[in-house]
Amino acid sequence: MITKKRVAVVGAGMTKFMRRAQETGKELAYEAARMALDSCGLGIEDIECVTMGSAPDAFDGVHMKGEYLIDGAGAWRKPYMRNYVGGGTGVFAPIHGWQHIASGLFDTCLVVCEEKMSSCRPHPQAAFLTIFDNLTERPLGPNLVWIFALEMHRYMHVHKIPKEKIAVVSVKNKRNAMDHPCAQLAQKITVDDVLNSEILAWPVQRLDISPTSDGAAAIVLASEDVARKITDSPVWIDGVGWNLDTAYWTNRDLYYPQYVENAARMAYEMAGIKNPREEIDFAEPYDPFDYKELHHMEGLMLCKKGEAPNLAWEGVTQRDGKLPICPSGGLLGVGNPIAAAGLMKICELFWQLRREAGKRQVPGDPRTAVAQAWGDLMQVGTVVVMRA
Amino acid sequence: MSVKIKEYAGTPLREEDLKQGKVLLVDYWPKANYIWSAGTAIGRYLAELKNGRIVGRQCNKCGRIVVPPRMFCESCFRPNDRWVILKDTGVINTFSLSHITADATRIKEPLIPAVIQIDGTTDAGILHLVGETDPEDVRFGMKVQALWKPPKERTGSITDIKYFRPIGR
Amino acid sequence: MGLTEKIRSPRDMIHVEGEIPVNYLYTAGVAGERFLREIKENAKILGTKCRRCNTVHVPPKIYCERCFERLDEWVELPSEGQVEAFTTCHFDPDGSRLAEPEILAAIRLRDADESIVHRIKEVHAEGVYIGMKVKAAFKEKKDRVGSVLDIDHFKLCAP
Numbered sequence: 001m002i003t004k005k006r007v008a009v010v011g012a013g014m015t016k017f018m019r020r021a022q023e024t025g026k027e028l029a030y031e032a033a034r035m036a037l038d039s040c041g042l043g044i045e046d047i048e049c050v051t052m053g054s055a056p057d058a059f060d061g062v063h064m065k066g067e068y069l070i071d072g073a074g075a076w077r078k079p080y081m082r083n084y085v086g087g088g089t090g091v092f093a094p095i096h097g098w099q100h101i102a103s104g105l106f107d108t109c110l111v112v113c114e115e116k117m118s119s120c121r122p123h124p125q126a127a128f129l130t131i132f133d134n135l136t137e138r139p140l141g142p143n144l145v146w147i148f149a150l151e152m153h154r155y156m157h158v159h160k161i162p163k164e165k166i167a168v169v170s171v172k173n174k175r176n177a178m179d180h181p182c183a184q185l186a187q188k189i190t191v192d193d194v195l196n197s198e199i200l201a202w203p204v205q206r207l208d209i210s211p212t213s214d215g216a217a218a219i220v221l222a223s224e225d226v227a228r229k230i231t232d233s234p235v236w237i238d239g240v241g242w243n244l245d246t247a248y249w250t251n252r253d254l255y256y257p258q259y260v261e262n263a264a265r266m267a268y269e270m271a272g273i274k275n276p277r278e279e280i281d282f283a284e285p286y287d288p289f290d291y292k293e294l295h296h297m298e299g300l301m302l303c304k305k306g307e308a309p310n311l312a313w314e315g316v317t318q319r320d321g322k323l324p325i326c327p328s329g330g331l332l333g334v335g336n337p338i339a340a341a342g343l344m345k346i347c348e349l350f351w352q353l354r355r356e357a358g359k360r361q362v363p364g365d366p367r368t369a370v371a372q373a374w375g376d377l378m379q380v381g382t383v384v385v386m387r388a
Numbered sequence: 389m390s391v392k393i394k395e396y397a398g399t400p401l402r403e404e405d406l407k408q409g410k411v412l413l414v415d416y417w418p419k420a421n422y423i424w425s426a427g428t429a430i431g432r433y434l435a436e437l438k439n440g441r442i443v444g445r446q447c448n449k450c451g452r453i454v455v456p457p458r459m460f461c462e463s464c465f466r467p468n469d470r471w472v473i474l475k476d477t478g479v480i481n482t483f484s485l486s487h488i489t490a491d492a493t494r495i496k497e498p499l500i501p502a503v504i505q506i507d508g509t510t511d512a513g514i515l516h517l518v519g520e521t522d523p524e525d526v527r528f529g530m531k532v533q534a535l536w537k538p539p540k541e542r543t544g545s546i547t548d549i550k551y552f553r554p555i556g557r
Numbered sequence: 558m559g560l561t562e563k564i565r566s567p568r569d570m571i572h573v574e575g576e577i578p579v580n581y582l583y584t585a586g587v588a589g590e591r592f593l594r595e596i597k598e599n600a601k602i603l604g605t606k607c608r609r610c611n612t613v614h615v616p617p618k619i620y621c622e623r624c625f626e627r628l629d630e631w632v633e634l635p636s637e638g639q640v641e642a643f644t645t646c647h648f649d650p651d652g653s654r655l656a657e658p659e660i661l662a663a664i665r666l667r668d669a670d671e672s673i674v675h676r677i678k679e680v681h682a683e684g685v686y687i688g689m690k691v692k693a694a695f696k697e698k699k700d701r702v703g704s705v706l707d708i709d710h711f712k713l714c715a716p
Binding site: 017132151214 | 392397398400402403406418424426430434484499503515
């Protein structure tokens with residue numbers, strides 16, 4: 001792959017993630033974007049283009065949400081594009097921004113992701129129901145949790161994973177999130193708390209799931225020459241990958257996210273990574289459910305298929321372990337405003353690789369990290385590799 | 389969060405704040421009604437369900453037989469070639485025991501959604517429910533068969549199959 | 558086949574009818590909350606002013622979209638302004654004919670740099686023109702709820 005310019009992240013910002021915010025979507029986008037600009041001392045006039053990631057209009061209840069958010073996203077009278085691939089959006093938005101600069105078209109780009117799910121009543125889940133085929137699936141009266149339950153159960157069955165080894169991920173991430181100032185659901189829980197929580201659709205229980213949230217995040221991207229003028233410690237986007245699988249989800253074996261592996265291969269090849277397990281210092285895979293973190297670790301080839309639960313159980317994925325996973329606290333601990341959640345992970349990579357993560361700082365000298373998001377009908381994998 | 393940043397924006401509201409009118413709200417009930425057409429493939433699929441049959445499609449190039457049927461093979465990216473009448477038996481690929489319904493109402497006796505791989509297809513499954521079994525007895529790989537509604541109750545819907553039930557126990 | 562037929566009603570084909578079952582509860586936002594409360598309590602219209610470019614925004618925002626500066630200077634605006642654009646509507650949102658045509662206008666309040674949209678009443682449709690001076694007619698305090706409809710309409714300014 002030939003790119004015209006190397007791209008770095010030079011600034012980042014985010015709002016608190018909350019169950020319901022007073023701020024409008026525009027105000028949330030503004031707060032994150034403003035913070036990102038302030039973090040690197042830039043004004044809006046320094047930004048040449050803006051990309052915005054936001055999940056369905058049906059959540060905020062605003063038609064053409066991309067256009068609605070423009071003024072809060074700093075895109076007034078600028079080249080602007082919206083992107084959306086379900087939950088994968090948060091990691092896809094920086095890829096989209098990366099394309100703007102790597103192509104040689106622009107030198108700076110502001111990437112913003114926003115979600116305000118609390119407007120949707122009685123519960124945002126109702127807007128999700130149309131993800132099921134209206135003719136062949138909705139008449140059965142499915143609940144969104146069913147898809148996750150079916151996938152989780154298949155994963156557990158193929159690799160003979162006991163529930164405790166999955167529950168431990170929820171415990172870890174909510175505990176990690178206690179060091180994250182924006183976290184919505186940071187708390188100390190035990191594996192037993194998870195195993196005793198309400199069974200929604202076995203094997204999914206209440207404490208396996210991340211919350212719905214309102215929130216926004218933003219990053220500033222710059223081409224190499226410009227980045228070096230803005231900051232002494234740019235963080236390079238060295239690899240990007242994205243891949244989607246068929247919507248016929250009942251025609252695939254759900255135990256393994258092949259589309260995440262495909263996206264990861266694309267990103268690793270670009271970044272020159274031959275042995276991800278050895279070369280990646282820490283990772284932020286997407287964790288809307290606890291089993292998903294493990295599912296995605298395997299898709300990212302950070303371990304063998306079926307091995308992730310053992311690594312989690314043995315503490316290898318703790319912040320001070322050999323391969324820290326979700327040091328931020330992930331979606332399970334920080335929150336899940338659909339598009340902003342993935343970008344929060346990118347922000348985490350940025351702060352970690354610059355040693356600015358405070359109490360969440362991964363020890364040692366992390367130089368290479370990977371963030372991944374997932375979305376739609378068990379379909380999309382988006383992967384970004386960043387290096388200090 | 390960066391150690392350099394002191395304060396993060398965001399004004400959390402609780403459900404009680406909304407009920408007590410602490411903030412001004414606009415309550416909007418959109419009339420979003422839809423008529424979704426079945427299309428060519430699913431049109432036939434549903435019509436055949438009314439006849440008491442499950443049909444799939446086959447691509448001659450890669451040989452895959454798929455259900456629910458579509459008029460094109462997405463891996464070869466070409467139109468596929470023929471209709472295949474399938475058996476109404478299959479194997480449970482994965483299942484769940486759900487204590488929540490579509491609108492999140494809690495139920496004591498679980499619904500058992502499952503992906504059932506239909507015999508005769510290339511590992512193609514459909515979403516349906518499993519019935520006439522104790523939830524404790526459902527197994528991965530279990531053989532099941534469709535229980536059809538009586539012909540005059542069928543309407544041309546996936547629910548013309550009431551559920552799949554275990555066979556050969 | 559399919560693509561070459563003219564379909565007159567979707568119900569002629571095999572179909573499923575349904576809905577996306579959601580309703581929405583919108584907050585006014587940080588700026589909107591203050592704006593609407595001031596209208597409700599005091600029948601006053603507020604805007605926010607950008608220190609950098611001097612643009613007066615109404616409805617008020619917490620940010621200037623032009624400069625991307627945070628706006629914290631609130632200004633009280635007069636409730637008079639002029640018509641920047643207008644139209645006469647003969648149909649309601651569902652396509653039914655209105656008993657009385659409605660006049661909608663973009664009105665720029667004096668001292669503001671942006672227009673708001675509202676209804677004009679107490680004047681004949683043919684009598685409305687661009688540049689016409691209008692004034693807000695507020696509802697009685699007991700009828701105000703914290704909505705832009707607390708201004709019932711705009712009417713011609715007394716000469």
